[in-house]
Amino acid sequence: MDWVYDLxxxxxxxxxxxxxxxxxxxxxxxxxxxVMGVLSAFLLINVPLILVMVLxxxxxxxxxRFQHRLGPNRVGWQGTLQVIAxxxxxxxKEDIIPANVDRWVYNLAPVLFAIPVLLVxxxxxxxxxxxxxxLNIGILYIVALTATSTIxxxxxxxxxxxxxxLIGAMRSVAQLISYEVPxxxxxxxxxxxxxxxxxxxxxxxxxxxxxxLQPLGFLVFIVAVSAELNRSPFDLLEAESELVTGYHIExxxxxxxxxxxxxxxxxxxxxxxxxxxxxxxxxxxxxxxxVWFVAKVLLVxxxLIWIRAxxxxxxxxxxxxxxxxxxxxxxLINIFxxxxxxxxxxxxxxxxxxxxxxxxxxxxxxxxxxxxRFPGATxxxxxxxxxxxx
Amino acid sequence: xxxDFGYIGIFLLFAIAIPAGMLLLSWALTFxxxxxxxxxxxxxxxxxxxxxxxxxxxxQFNFRYxxxxxxxxxxxxxxxxxxxxxxxxxxxxLFGFIEMLxxxxxxxxxxxxAWKKKALEWS
Numbered sequence: 001m002d003w004v005y006d007l008x009x010x011x012x013x014x015x016x017x018x019x020x021x022x023x024x025x026x027x028x029x030x031x032x033x034x035v036m037g038v039l040s041a042f043l044l045i046n047v048p049l050i051l052v053m054v055l056x057x058x059x060x061x062x063x064x065r066f067q068h069r070l071g072p073n074r075v076g077w078q079g080t081l082q083v084i085a086x087x088x089x090x091x092x093k094e095d096i097i098p099a100n101v102d103r104w105v106y107n108l109a110p111v112l113f114a115i116p117v118l119l120v121x122x123x124x125x126x127x128x129x130x131x132x133x134x135l136n137i138g139i140l141y142i143v144a145l146t147a148t149s150t151i152x153x154x155x156x157x158x159x160x161x162x163x164x165x166l167i168g169a170m171r172s173v174a175q176l177i178s179y180e181v182p183x184x185x186x187x188x189x190x191x192x193x194x195x196x197x198x199x200x201x202x203x204x205x206x207x208x209x210x211x212x213l214q215p216l217g218f219l220v221f222i223v224a225v226s227a228e229l230n231r232s233p234f235d236l237l238e239a240e241s242e243l244v245t246g247y248h249i250e251x252x253x254x255x256x257x258x259x260x261x262x263x264x265x266x267x268x269x270x271x272x273x274x275x276x277x278x279x280x281x282x283x284x285x286x287x288x289x290x291v292w293f294v295a296k297v298l299l300v301x302x303x304l305i306w307i308r309a310x311x312x313x314x315x316x317x318x319x320x321x322x323x324x325x326x327x328x329x330x331x332l333i334n335i336f337x338x339x340x341x342x343x344x345x346x347x348x349x350x351x352x353x354x355x356x357x358x359x360x361x362x363x364x365x366x367x368x369x370x371x372x373r374f375p376g377a378t379x380x381x382x383x384x385x386x387x388x389x390x
Numbered sequence: 391x392x393x394d395f396g397y398i399g400i401f402l403l404f405a406i407a408i409p410a411g412m413l414l415l416s417w418a419l420t421f422x423x424x425x426x427x428x429x430x431x432x433x434x435x436x437x438x439x440x441x442x443x444x445x446x447x448x449x450q451f452n453f454r455y456x457x458x459x460x461x462x463x464x465x466x467x468x469x470x471x472x473x474x475x476x477x478x479x480x481x482x483x484l485f486g487f488i489e490m491l492x493x494x495x496x497x498x499x500x501x502x503x504a505w506k507k508k509a510l511e512w513s
Contacts, residue, residue, distance in 0.1 A: 038400055197477060248502055321511070
């Protein structure tokens, strides 16, 4: 059973050796580079597309159980083929393009929306030697890519020429850019400890998972992530009761399917980032590294589903206030606490620091919770000023 | 280094091909009569919960969003400075710490000003 552990590196070496034996020397290095690149890229692009089916099935089943119902259980064994059935249904649906839309932008938005999210997986390390590339700016690359999704959401909302979709897109942009700041700041803590932006090195340095050394950073990050993913409790832009679905209201058939799919691929991407940054990535005993990685990713996504199932949707002023007045100061404080600790122990942290950090995080959360109050938060009526605002 | 980015270039081709291919496949299904196409002027009107659409949507919008965009620009640029600082922090030591403290404090003045001016409130 030993071959299971280093399956992918062995496969890589075998194909590379075979290529070197058949290619003429003049184009050997270039040929090997391109063929290996295409093969690895093809293998890699299938990972999010297959895992996303697992995630959608998982979300629908778990959400069903959380809400005391069964969830999909008719198509295939226990409803496992439901996702494929939905995919085929969406693929064969009539394509309705409303007469007033900006056709180019309208049709391009779903395609462009998918590209950066898929590109994230290029630097995700599934194991010590299982990754497409190990960029030295890994995490910065991911931050830069995921930030662009704001533009495509707005493209979709604006091009639809629909009031609901425009309001949804506007809200979405405001929310995405507000949560971008704490999201990016909470990563800085990890970078400080590691001293590198490379995803592989971040995992390498985690003898203690950073969720324990950086509990505050982790909390800020996971809250910001669920806001970036537009999931409950931050799914205001697709508030069904007021905006119907937000920015993709005018999309139908496969174009709608694209938005739906990309939302889950983004969920997968962010779960992978959380796993890499805070949960020790591929590290774990006995099982092969990639199994550990996928298991941790699914666990993180299960937590995101749990959050979604538990918390009710919040108001827009609460969302924006929460990002700027609660998460932003916390993320800054986290950076300076971490910097101080790195200054004191530059060679690596002692284990008891875990307890201190957890205590500090808890204390800060309590303090912020007391300080952080909304005007009218204790009243049980809707303030008149908020009625009818977009 | 360039080789690493070359892999991303190859991966980008796949990342473009997958979503574009899905939409093209869906479009191609129209011609083999799997996907229906029944045009109807009412069907192509803008959705507005069944009411008749009043006016366009490309109109002036709430000023509130603009403030958030401004704040975002200020504080996101701050993070651009934070990343290289974080990477080289172990070499910069105390000097780097104080340097960044001063930088953040200056920005915090702006943050407190925005807070006091109620730029962070929604209404």
